[in-house]
Ligand SMILES: Nc1ncnc2c1ncn2[C@@H]1O[C@H](COP(=O)(O)OP(=O)(O)O)[C@@H](O)[C@H]1O
């Protein structure tokens with residue numbers, strides 16, 4: 001479990017990014033953190049992986065308080081994939097890219113080879129191990145980056161806008177991958193996104209606005225709050241608008257079966 005308790009963070013006196021943020025990420029869950037540009041999403045992810053240090057508040061990862069002494073151990077538990085996979089490529093080919101993090105963790109060669117193959121297969125890149133990273137599509141690059149993170153066997157994986165450069169099919173691939181990670185690998189996933197449809201698939205959604213949590217609940221609960229979401233510049237996809245319009249009607253909103261069907265429709269479209 002990750003616990004974020006009343007975190008405040010300012011880059012400078014003027015640039016206050018987080019104004020007292022608290023939330024919990026339960027074990028083996030998929031939580032999305034959403035919010036418009038500048039709402040503080042990336043700052044929170046950098047804090048959780050210990051890249052920056054909060055001015056006040058606490059972060060606990062599996063009951064260990066994050067501080068300078070524990071940061072290294074916590075980094076072994078929490079991995080992060082960023083928005084632009086190009087910035088994360090270092091190797092001459094896909095194989096070396098997936099292996100890069102493992103090299104840093106000083107994994108022995110045979111074991112490393114095995115892990116690279118396992119995770120390249122998992123993300124559907126096993127046939128492309130010798131390809132140059134720059135010749136890949138956006139979705140393939142992101143899958144390579146994800147394989148690299150997965151191979152490190154960290155319990156928590158943060159995807160910070162990792163799908164924002166992907167086409168709808170690429171996003172769908174990542175959704176499927178996330179489901180596999182939770183079921184087969186027992187991971188806890190945090191997606192940071194402004195894609196409300198992606199967030200709809202998660203167990204919980206946390207909405208940030210101007211450095212504060214304004215909503216926190218299941219996707220169904222959070223996406224009902226149309227006015228609040230719109231006031232934070234989050235646009236609802238058409239299928240969500242449709243779902244919400246049905247909820248406005250008293251008769252329809254009491255029809256649970258119909259509600260479920262519409263929610264499914266939203267997830268699939
Ligand atoms: N390196 C930085 N220096 C100064 N201000 C920053 C820096 N990075 C982010 N900020 C500011 O902190 C706030 C939150 O940014 P960020 O966490 O990147 O938001 P998001 O990821 O939601 O777009 C914004 O107002 C942004 O301008």
Ligand SMILES: [Mg+2]
Nearest residue numbers: 041042043161
């Ligand atoms: Mg960001």
